[in-house]
Amino acid sequence: MTDLSTRDLLLKTASDLFRRKGYDGVGLSEILKASGVPKGSLYHHFPGGKAELGAAATRWIGGVLQRRLDRAFESSASFTDGMVALCALLGDWVALGACPVMSVVQAGDQDPQLREAARAVLDDWRGCLRAHAERLGEPDPEDLAEQLLMQLEGAWVIASAEGEPRAFRKLSDFLQKAQKLAI
Amino acid sequence: MTDLSTRDLLLKTASDLFRRKGYDGVGLSEILKASGVPKGSLYHHFPGGKAELGAAATRWIGGVLQRRLDRAFESSASFTDGMVALCALLGDWVALGACPVMSVVQAGDQDPQLREAARAVLDDWRGCLRAHAERLGEPDPEDLAEQLLMQLEGAWVIASAEGEPRAFRKLSDFLQKAQKLAI
DNA sequence: TCCGCACTAGACCGATTGGTCCAGATGGGC
DNA sequence: GCCCATCTGGACCAATCGGTCTAGTGCGGA
Numbered sequence: 001m002t003d004l005s006t007r008d009l010l011l012k013t014a015s016d017l018f019r020r021k022g023y024d025g026v027g028l029s030e031i032l033k034a035s036g037v038p039k040g041s042l043y044h045h046f047p048g049g050k051a052e053l054g055a056a057a058t059r060w061i062g063g064v065l066q067r068r069l070d071r072a073f074e075s076s077a078s079f080t081d082g083m084v085a086l087c088a089l090l091g092d093w094v095a096l097g098a099c100p101v102m103s104v105v106q107a108g109d110q111d112p113q114l115r116e117a118a119r120a121v122l123d124d125w126r127g128c129l130r131a132h133a134e135r136l137g138e139p140d141p142e143d144l145a146e147q148l149l150m151q152l153e154g155a156w157v158i159a160s161a162e163g164e165p166r167a168f169r170k171l172s173d174f175l176q177k178a179q180k181l182a183i
Numbered sequence: 184m185t186d187l188s189t190r191d192l193l194l195k196t197a198s199d200l201f202r203r204k205g206y207d208g209v210g211l212s213e214i215l216k217a218s219g220v221p222k223g224s225l226y227h228h229f230p231g232g233k234a235e236l237g238a239a240a241t242r243w244i245g246g247v248l249q250r251r252l253d254r255a256f257e258s259s260a261s262f263t264d265g266m267v268a269l270c271a272l273l274g275d276w277v278a279l280g281a282c283p284v285m286s287v288v289q290a291g292d293q294d295p296q297l298r299e300a301a302r303a304v305l306d307d308w309r310g311c312l313r314a315h316a317e318r319l320g321e322p323d324p325e326d327l328a329e330q331l332l333m334q335l336e337g338a339w340v341i342a343s344a345e346g347e348p349r350a351f352r353k354l355s356d357f358l359q360k361a362q363k364l365a366i
Numbered sequence: 367t368c369c370g371c372a373c374t375a376g377a378c379c380g381a382t383t384g385g386t387c388c389a390g391a392t393g394g395g396c
Numbered sequence: 397g398c399c400c401a402t403c404t405g406g407a408c409c410a411a412t413c414g415g416t417c418t419a420g421t422g423c424g425g426a
Binding site: 367368369370371372373374375376377378379380381382383384385386387388389390391392393394395396 | 397398399400401402403404405406407408409410411412413414415416417418419420421422423424425426
Binding site for chain 3: 037038039040
């Protein structure tokens with residue numbers, strides 16, 4: 001662990017490419033070329049090869065995004081405000097790629113590591129949403145977190161297919177409208 | 184067009200495999216072996232190769248699923264009832280593979296046909312939901328369709344990651360709870 | 367100074383990829 | 397009976413796949 005940079009560079013490059021093209025859509029050679037890291041280094045840091053790299057990259061980018069999620073909610077006065085901020089953020093990032101979970105789930109058939117990494121990221125995000133819902137005084141934070149995770153993932157799929165953040169803007173509108181009705 | 188069976192067999196086999204493993208996770212050889220169709224026939228029916236087959240298979244399975252969607256709503260007294268029936272159906276089908284849209288969106292980088300097919304399927308489904316919402320007397324069918332499409336896609340992603348239909352059951356519960364509140 | 371370990375660098379491997387090509391089978395219209 | 401178009405069957409191709417292996421590099425501690 002003396003050299004964080006090579007390992008982290010691989011994680012960042014790999015997760016970028018996986019999110020853009022999907023796990024099976026990216027070859028190791030492409031990751032190596034983009035990162036400038038030779039093959040020997042990859043197999044030194046990830047002896048399990050592509051599958052281990054894929055699982056690690058998924059968890060890594062999952063953690064990065066979760067920290068952004070936390071920040072969005074911490075600077076918001078209500079849960080709805082936090083969700084609106086999050087939608088704006090994810091909308092701006094549509095061009096950077098799809099949801100990291102979506103990028104690896106279908107490759108879970110080949111290697112259980114990948115499916116497990118995807119599950120773990122979803123669980124973390126759900127727990128994170130639940131905690132903020134509870135903190136901001138929402139009733140039934142468990143169900144609210146589940147429902148919003150669903151809507152976020154769905155918006156991400158649609159936005160990726162359309163290549164533009166329209167779906168996230170729509171979701172943002174829905175949430176604000178629902179809040180107005182509740183007041 | 185004398186022989187529909189070979190072409191249709193290819194479409195069915197390909198969409199099955201693509202939904203299970205993703206577009207880039209399936210090789211042509213696997214499709215050919217599973218269907219028993221030789222390579223020459225594939226390139227006769229789909230001169231554009233894998234991309235054309237992928238786009239056609241996506242639209243084909245999209246149409247099949249839309250017909251099931253229609254049936255679920257036609258035998259329901261309210262929009263919520265239709266959605267609940269649809270959730271049950273999709274929940275039972277989780278093992279059959281992910282959403283066909285999700286299977287090809289990320290491969291849209293390689294070939295625009297695939298992205299366009301994914302968009303077209305989403306548009307069809309959205310239009311279909313909107314029509315049923317309107318027919319069943321829902322106010323603002325446009326937005327309702329959009330929101331439910333989002334939730335369905337999100338539930339599908341989560342259910343695929345978890346390998347079980349829990350997410351669809353949750354979505355079903357949410358919709359029924361929301362209906363009770365509105366009454 | 368020199369040893370030892372963590373790491374880099376990339377040549378090399380067999381398997382598989384998507385794609386091309388053509389020889390043959392088939393069948394309906396003349 | 398013949399012919400042409402449609403379709404099938406599969407050999408063959410270069411390129412790329414993920415993975416292995418080993419020689420070399422550089423640095424920290426004894």
